[in-house]
Amino acid sequence: MMWIMAPTNTYKQKWKPAISEKVVSTYFGKQAPNMLVWTFPVLFVAALGSLYLHLGKKTPTKTCTVMKETVAGAMEEARFSERLPTLTAKVAAADGIKVWQLKLVESALWIGLTGNVCLAFLFYPVARGSSVLPVLGLTSEGSIKYHIWLGHLTMLLFTAHGVCFIVFWAAIGKISEMLKWSYSDISNVAGEISLIGGLGLWAATLPQIRRKFFELFFYTHHLYIIFVFFFVLHVGIGYTFIMLPGFYLFIIDRYLRFLQSRCSVRLLSARVLPCNVLELNFAKSHVSSNSNMEPDRLSVIIKSEGSWSTNLYRMLSSSIERLNVSIEGPYGPASNHFLRHDTVVMVSGGSGITPFISIIRELIFMSKLSQCKTPDIILIAIFKSSLDLTMLDLLLPMTGSPSELSNLKLRIEAYVTKEKEPVIDNSKRVRSIWFKPLPTDKPIAAILGPNSWLWLGAIISSSFIMFLILIGIITRCNGECSGFLEQRRYAREAMQVQNMEGQTPEGSPSIMAYNGERELESLPHQSLAEATKIHYGGRPDLKRLIFECKGESIGVLASGPTKLRHDVAAICSSGLVDNLHFESISFSW
Structure with a gap:
């Protein structure tokens, strides 16, 4: 107000x-x-x-x-x-x-x-x-x-x-x-310096620069220090x-x-998929987020698209014993709001399936709890090629078993748009790798520990109180010094008054390589195959698939390209049915 x-x-x-x-x-x-x-x-x-x-x-x-x-x-x-x-x-x-x-x-x-x-x-x-x-x-x-x-x-x-x-x-x-x-x-000069710093930062935010030269964008963004510092001097x-x-x-x-990023975290294993996707599995403390299905692990899925992710994929595709990794995060609240729906429809395009992997893993865990009713799940996954189908294998963690899907009502409609029939390449396989962590590597954990929110509130409160004390001291000293300087000016008529405002999981593998390669035609897991129907040579009729869903409340989640998310949003907002609740998930900006 x-x-x-x-x-x-x-x-x-x-x-x-x-x-x-x-x-x-x-x-x-x-x-x-x-x-x-x-x-x-x-x-x-x-x-x-x-x-x-x-x-x-x-x-x-x-x-x-x-x-x-x-x-x-x-x-x-x-x-x-x-x-x-x-x-x-x-x-x-x-x-x-x-x-x-x-x-x-x-x-x-x-x-x-x-x-x-x-x-x-x-x-x-x-x-x-x-x-x-x-x-x-x-x-x-x-x-x-x-x-x-x-x-x-x-x-x-x-x-x-x-x-x-x-x-x-x-x-x-x-x-x-x-x-x-x-x-x-x-101060005019301070304002001009601040503006120049801001313009340099602003220029590097152009999508053409940010996406092709991300490191330039990242480091140029630190000009905010100059921008803010001279802004304060200006106003x-x-x-x-x-x-x-x-x-x-x-x-x-x-x-x-x-x-948090100063510490080296414990990287346990990785899965390298032939579709230029890899999964990194880290040890984590129980206070970290991620699926309850793996209370001591956190998974990160990376699509090889830019230079950094491509180099990482190449590195893991070769024989490697250890990888030094530092991490910031994880961020974002734990969410299970999808449990309020009778049916949840997840529509993904390409690597947009990754948020749904975490949701499905969590639902698998909840389906084992007798007091927890899970919704019916329909996953509509759109891929370009048969190799991309291997991403469905990530629905289960490396330590998971196909039987864990037995209590979850899961239906997968997978669409391969660029191929009219399966393309089998036996040389393309999923590789599972176990790393040899060092004793000094630590599990991923909240930087402030289990009571991180409480400590954050204490930091904000105590630092603001110290700031008030400092401001008060400066104000009092400013007044006293100003009075002293005034007296000297009147006495000597030469002085000018100046404003002084101036826990570590057990049993981690210690071997370097794991000979757990599986051929493409064996993927996904057998129980996943029973729930999966693969369509070649076309795109899904999203309107029909969504409107066919039964239930008083149907949650519709879309993740992937902008056009796909807009198309799903248009279907849900068409007014033809009133039981659809749309949510868009985007991690590209």
């Missing part, structure tokens, strides 16, 4: 003065209202959200210096209290500035303020381990699109903000303002309190991820 009301006269003329009158203190100074309105609520929600997840499992006015010199106090009041139409020719003529120039700089200021609001929300979606997203029912992978949209909007607004000011300075003959650095007011600490909470939660998350 505050973000919405901030640009209005109600907030500026009534709410802000009332808040400032009650909140401004000797200890925190004039920044107290900013911390109360913009920073404290978000960090309070983050800390309280961490506890919830554990149990359930007045703003100072900043002005461009040139405006203070040329428009003086009239512009100061007009900027925050009046709309553009109130900038009359009389005001402009009094200071030798044309009306369009006043309107231009006023627009630039409002554009900058709007960009600041976008920046305030920019970091929440990429704080993967933050409690804010799961409390709101969001996931990091599902929220990344908001980060992308906000990033584009933020840079578009800040670029327009900078260009408008450059045009204004050029129009009034004071282009030298671009070189002005101020320690107590708006001052007052406006920083608006974007501080999101950025602070991101910094905490980034530091914890950095600590």
Whole structure:
């Protein structure tokens, strides 16, 4: 509500003065209202959200210096209290500035303020381990699109903000303002450095660069450090309190991820599929996520498409005894909301089957529990070639047996679109490899241990309290030093007062290779074969397959190419039936 009301006269003329009158203190100074309105609520929600997840499992006015010199106090009041139409020719003529120039700089200021609001929300979606997203029912992978949209909007607004000011300075003959650095007011040079850093980061986010040169995109993204640092120097600490909470939660998350990635994790085994897909199996502690079917293991499936994944596939395709691996994560909440449906239809395209592998494994585990009723499962998997059918073998883990599917009502409709009949190549086989881990390798575990959410809440709370203490100390010291300097200036008439705002699973294999190769025609497992029907030379009639499903509540999950997900969404939203509940799963951005 505050973000919405901030640009209005109600907030500026009534709410802000009332808040400032009650909140401004000797200890925190004039920044107290900013911390109360913009920073404290978000960090309070983050800390309280961490506890919830554990149990359930007045703003100072900043002005461009040139405006203070040329428009003086009239512009100061007009900027925050009046709309553009109130900038009359009389005001402009009094200071030798044309009306369009006043309107231009006023627009630039409002554009900058709007960009600041976008920046305030920019970091929440990429704080993967933050409690804010799961409390709101969001996931990091599902929220990344908001980060992308906000990033584009933020840079578009800040670029327009900078260009408008450059045009204004050029129009009034004071282009030298671009070189002005101020320690107590708006610093133009700092803003320009911040904008240049942001533009460099923004340019590398183009899909053509991000997908083909991901490392360039990744490392260029670290320009956010320069962008944020000089942004703070540009606008001052007052406006920083608006974007501080999101950025602070991101910094905490980034530091914890950095600590986690310093350790080498225990890689137990791998399966190398002939369709350029591999599965890595890690040891994990019981507090980590993943299917309950394997309480001490975590599986990661990787499709060989880019240079990094291709090199990894080639490495595992050769004889290898050990692989040094570090990991960040896992991220995302454990979810079993699909249990509320009578039938769950999973539609996948290519490697889009990977999220459904985890779901099916979890349902296999739940089907063994007598008190748990599992829904009927229909998996519609679309592949390009027969080799891709080997991905169905991943529905069962390496340590699983076909009998584990007996209690699950599973039906698989597999479609091979590029071939009209099976293509058998005996040289293409699934290879299973066991690695030799070192004693120093550790299972994957939450960086803060079993009570990670509780510890995260404690970190957020305690660090914010320390921040308040530090701000208070700086404010008091600033006041005392300022008074001392004032006395020296009056006594010696030469001094200038300067603003000082300035557990380890047992029985891990120790052999290098495992001679567990299986031929393509033997896949998938025998019990999977009984549940699988393979169609060659065409695509599925998704509308018919979905509408044929029985039950009062049918969950429809789609994962894969964008067009496939849109097609399934269109079927579910057609209104022809009212028992379909659609959910899209996407991990490509």
